Amino acid sequence: MYVWFRLSISTQCRLRGFNMSKYKMMTRWLTAGLVCISLFKGVVFADESTLNAWPPSAQRFLKDIRDEPQDVINAVQAELLQEQRTTYRAAYYAILSRAYSALVLPHKGLDRADKGLALVTESLHPWLYHNLAVAKAEALDNSGKPGEGKMLALSARNWAEEHNAKELLSYAMSVDGYLSLTLSATDDALATFQQGYTLSQSNDTLLQPGDFASMIALVYEYRHEPELALPYFQEAYDYYQANDIKLELANTIFGLGKANLDLGNRDTGLAQLKRSAELALEIGDLQGAAYSYQVMAQQLIDEGKLSSAEAFLTDALTIFEDADNRFMQINVLLSLNAIASQQSQFAYSLTLLDEAQALAEGEAFLPSKIAINERKAQLFATMDEFEKAYQLMLINTALKNRLNQEQNSQRLLELKTRFEVEQQEAQNALLREQNLRQQALLLNEQKLQRYIFAVVVLLLIICLLLAFLYIGGKRHQERLERLANEDELTGLMTRRKVLAQFEHHLQLAQRHDTPLTLALLDLDYFKKINDEHGHQTGDAVLKAFGELARNTFRRTDMLGRIGGEEFLFFFPHTDLSEAQTLLKRFSVACRDIPFTIDKPELNVSVSAGVTMLSDNQSAKVLMAQADEALYQAKSEGRDRLVCAP
Numbered sequence: 001m002y003v004w005f006r007l008s009i010s011t012q013c014r015l016r017g018f019n020m021s022k023y024k025m026m027t028r029w030l031t032a033g034l035v036c037i038s039l040f041k042g043v044v045f046a047d048e049s050t051l052n053a054w055p056p057s058a059q060r061f062l063k064d065i066r067d068e069p070q071d072v073i074n075a076v077q078a079e080l081l082q083e084q085r086t087t088y089r090a091a092y093y094a095i096l097s098r099a100y101s102a103l104v105l106p107h108k109g110l111d112r113a114d115k116g117l118a119l120v121t122e123s124l125h126p127w128l129y130h131n132l133a134v135a136k137a138e139a140l141d142n143s144g145k146p147g148e149g150k151m152l153a154l155s156a157r158n159w160a161e162e163h164n165a166k167e168l169l170s171y172a173m174s175v176d177g178y179l180s181l182t183l184s185a186t187d188d189a190l191a192t193f194q195q196g197y198t199l200s201q202s203n204d205t206l207l208q209p210g211d212f213a214s215m216i217a218l219v220y221e222y223r224h225e226p227e228l229a230l231p232y233f234q235e236a237y238d239y240y241q242a243n244d245i246k247l248e249l250a251n252t253i254f255g256l257g258k259a260n261l262d263l264g265n266r267d268t269g270l271a272q273l274k275r276s277a278e279l280a281l282e283i284g285d286l287q288g289a290a291y292s293y294q295v296m297a298q299q300l301i302d303e304g305k306l307s308s309a310e311a312f313l314t315d316a317l318t319i320f321e322d323a324d325n326r327f328m329q330i331n332v333l334l335s336l337n338a339i340a341s342q343q344s345q346f347a348y349s350l351t352l353l354d355e356a357q358a359l360a361e362g363e364a365f366l367p368s369k370i371a372i373n374e375r376k377a378q379l380f381a382t383m384d385e386f387e388k389a390y391q392l393m394l395i396n397t398a399l400k401n402r403l404n405q406e407q408n409s410q411r412l413l414e415l416k417t418r419f420e421v422e423q424q425e426a427q428n429a430l431l432r433e434q435n436l437r438q439q440a441l442l443l444n445e446q447k448l449q450r451y452i453f454a455v456v457v458l459l460l461i462i463c464l465l466l467a468f469l470y471i472g473g474k475r476h477q478e479r480l481e482r483l484a485n486e487d488e489l490t491g492l493m494t495r496r497k498v499l500a501q502f503e504h505h506l507q508l509a510q511r512h513d514t515p516l517t518l519a520l521l522d523l524d525y526f527k528k529i530n531d532e533h534g535h536q537t538g539d540a541v542l543k544a545f546g547e548l549a550r551n552t553f554r555r556t557d558m559l560g561r562i563g564g565e566e567f568l569f570f571f572p573h574t575d576l577s578e579a580q581t582l583l584k585r586f587s588v589a590c591r592d593i594p595f596t597i598d599k600p601e602l603n604v605s606v607s608a609g610v611t612m613l614s615d616n617q618s619a620k621v622l623m624a625q626a627d628e629a630l631y632q633a634k635s636e637g638r639d640r641l642v643c644a645p
């Protein structure tokens with residue numbers, strides 16, 4: 001399963017004479033697990049923003065990635081072919097990148113993270129973006145470019161902290177811690193893992209204190225402080241044991257065994273390493289077992305039990321060869337070389353070193369090359385070949401200089417990165433503040449505009465309401481006036497109106513001594529019309545009568561209905577004969593009313609009593625005179641006009 005191993009770690013390990021590879025493998029698995037947990041948590045917990053970026057199937061993949069990363073890769077690739085949604089595609093690339101990191105295939109991890117990052121933007125999908133960025137940082141760490149990964153991890157940490165995205169934060173912390181460790185900044189790594197440890201105690205993250213305990217233990221082990229590493233390994237052990245997480249358990253027992261050996265607890269240490277190897281074989285982690293063999297062999301070499309040690313190393317070498325783990329092959333070959341040297345098998349010893357040298361190709365194996373050259377030089381010196389030994393020492397001096405330069409430039413890169421990140425953060429904070437201020441201003445302006453708009457609308461509504469009320473009132477008043485002054489059926493004046501008008505015109509006529517003629521009119525046998533043809537027909541006759549009167553007389557003539565079928569007409573500035581002529585013409589016209597209303601069978605005729613102002617009579621007297629004349633007209637047979645006196 002292990003095809004490639006982290007070269008950068010080996011550089012540091014070699015320098016310090018400490019074999020970190022086993023731990024780094026352990027941390028790769030652990031990181032993969034943490035990533036899974038982190039991603040899974042991203043699906044589950046609502047406080048992680050923009051969670052809808054994850055496809056529904058992500059949960060299953062993220063669970064499986066810890067045990068079977070290759071299966072997850074196959075399944076995700078199949079889904080990726082079908083998927084069209086950009087954010088889902090990006091999410092799948094994030095899962096793929098992490099799965100490849102779990103398989104320690106950093107170049108593929110890097111490629112998938114980049115593909116995902118090409119699909120999202122930091123402003124639109126910040127959570128997804130930073131998850132991909134941390135995945136890329138992890139792949140960069142594995143590719144021997146921790147300096148480049150540092151910036152991404154730090155940015156993600158800052159963002160996650162600011163937005164309280166705890167899962168992302170704990171994941172970013174774990175990756176950032178490993179990056180610091182790769183860069184030999186152990187204080188930073190320790191501080192980061194301890195922060196992660198505290199964060200995980202809040203129970204808001206699926207990453208548990210036990211996970212961070214194993215990372216902290218790793219740093220102490222790296223710093224050759226096994227007494228400090230031991231309690232943390234123990235805590236991690238308890239956690240993995242309780243949760244039956246076998247791979248991490250095997251790795252943690254390995255850590256315990258190594259720390260115990262370092263502390264001189266030989267039997268305990270060897271027993272733990274043996275247990276770790278057994279557990280690793282149980283779960284098919286052959287390399288896990290090989291790491292234990294290698295450490296056990298080292299202990300046996302120190303004790304002079306060379307043949308037992310050689311047996312372990314031979315097994316370990318076969319496993320590392322199968323896995324193409326060049327770094328560990330070199331380590332094992334150096335251990336075998338130590339045995340051969342002790343047994344004075346110089347030729348065999350040289351062959352082993354040549355084999356190791358052939359494997360140590362590339363810049364990342366610089367520390368290995370130096371170690372091999374040193375061994376070779378010692379060997380040549382033992383064989384009295386001082387010239388060759390001297391040449392090798394010269395070469396080593398140049399190699400060490402190169403290594404120093406490399407380390408310095410890496411440190412510089414890290415410092416530069418840290419500075420750039422901090423600068424970027426400060427700039428972001430400033431921009432955020434400006435944005436907030438602008439947003440507040442905009443909000444206030446919008447509020448004010450809304451208030452103004454609301455007031456204007458309210459005023460408009462009030463105006464419309466008032467106008468509506470005014471018009472309604474006016475119409476109502478006009479209607480009331482019309483009802484009071486105009487008879488609804490005939491369109492003539494009402495009794496009240498025509499009598500008031502008569503009083504008024506009578507006074508004018510008396511004052512100005514102008515003629516005024518008054519007539520009382522009554523439809524003949526109207527009861528009969530009602531009785532024989534219905535009340536509606538009677539109404540139609542009255543209506544036609546009114547219309548005819550309005551059309552026949554002048555506008556200055558006053559026409560009013562004073563009873564059911566009784567009418568008072570008076571004619572200002574008109575003398576009796578003139579009025580008589582008008583009334584006669586009108587009464588003749590009334591005979592045509594039956595035709596007007598489509599009732600030709602009817603007989604409509606009018607009787608009228610007419611009188612003229614001759615003295616200073618009162619309205620009452622004039623009315624009485626007209627009434628008397630009308631009575632006479634009725635008595636004389638109706639359909640006629642009688643003048644009085």
Ligand SMILES: Nc1nc2c(ncn2[C@@H]2O[C@H](COP(=O)(O)OP(=O)(O)OP(=O)(O)O)[C@@H](O)[C@H]2O)c(=O)[nH]1
Pocket residue numbers: 522523524525526527528530534535536537538539542563564565634638
């Ligand atoms: N259709 C209708 N009939 C009305 C209205 N006002 C009064 N009348 C009727 O008019 C009739 C008047 O009858 P009378 O007073 O006996 O007078 P008349 O039948 O015309 O007889 P003379 O006046 O003697 O010729 C009554 O039957 C009333 O009911 C009205 O607005 N519409």
